[in-house]
Amino acid sequence: MVQLEYSVEEPLNREPELEKLVESFITKSDGYDRNHGPIPHLDAKTHKVSITGLVINELSLSVSDLQSLPQHSVICALQCAGNRRHTMRTKLKEVSGIDWFDGAVMNCKWTGPLLRDVLDKAGVKVEDKEWKDAHVAFSCFQTPTQDDDFYGASIPLSRAMDRHRSILLALEMNDKPLPANHGAPVRVVTPGIAGARSVKWLDQISVQMSESKSYYQQHDYKVLPPEADTKEKAEEYWSKVSSLQDMPVNSVIGMPKSGSTVQRDTDGTVQVKGYALPSGADGPIVKVEVSVDGGKAWADAEMIKAYEGEEAKDVELKWAWALWRAKVKLEKGKDVKIYSRATDKSGNTQKESPVWNLRGVAYNGYGEAFGLDIV
Structure with missing residues (x-):
């Protein structure tokens, strides 16, 4: 059994010991947990995901509906944007955020329909040439968060429509139904992109011409310039700096x-x-x-x-x-x-x-x- 170290117990934020983490290519159930609120326990039989916004047909899809679509599996490392924050804090200078060490990452096999197939089912009303300027926003209204009344994130529509990006609505983790702490019954998995965009307990997908308005898209996960070195100075930069998407090597x-x-x-x-x-x-x-x-x-x-x-x-x-x-x-x-x-x-x-x-x-x-x- 992997011993998980608590960074914050309420809401649950923890990471495994590194020596144990690197013992296995596939991270079993004891991966890191990152939460901004309590963990909800949802009924897979009644839960639905709505598809709204710039689509031809607004949809409300059950887990069974999602299971009926072609299933795709991807092995991907899901990584908290703040992974290794402790190292930046101790080697460079003080930062703002949970004191993650080097274990806020897990490598799992995720299975579910491609986001592209779900969007095709709804019919996207954005011209191909405008995909790079449009966004797909994900929302969870199931649990209160620390900084907003919902948890939300978004990615560019161009990425969502690219099958080679392997972006999923995951129903399974390591060939088993998602556990509650990792987003059951359905979560987004965005390979290569900061884990903050892989929204758990997914309620809604919206195609729109702007990013998610969620605090966690607009304020929390951005690489601010060095001159924004206090929370007060950061206020003038949040709206100017792009939201973090791809994680670095x-x-x-x-x-x-x-x-x-x-x-x-x-x-x-x-x-x-x-x-x-x-x-x-x-x-x-x-x-x-x-x-x-x-x-x-x-x-x-x-x-x-x-x-x-x-x-x-x-x-x-x-x-x-x-x-x-x-x-x-x-x-x-x-x-x-x-x-x-x-x-x-x-x-x-x-x-x-x-x-x-x-x-x-x-x-x-x-x-x-x-x-x-x-x-």
């Missing part, structure tokens, strides 16, 4: 744990293991490197075979995380540091440190295990 060292005592193998090496995430739609991860000299020299890590079994050839790993491992030679010593950096298929590579932002979102500096006592 990233890697994290899950083992050894920072601050731990590490026993070398007989050959003087130490085992290092972690995960890596591609940038947006630019996956999969193609390379992870590690450094034991502060980033002067790098050595390739081994990519752990991601998915096995008869169905492996049919699994798209573009949106998934990659697990990796390396053996590095280290001398005995204290306060030893190991870095990792990842590169995805499109050539995006982690930098040592990103630019600071007030909300501490989208942090993707080098993965790091520090304060190691090598014996």
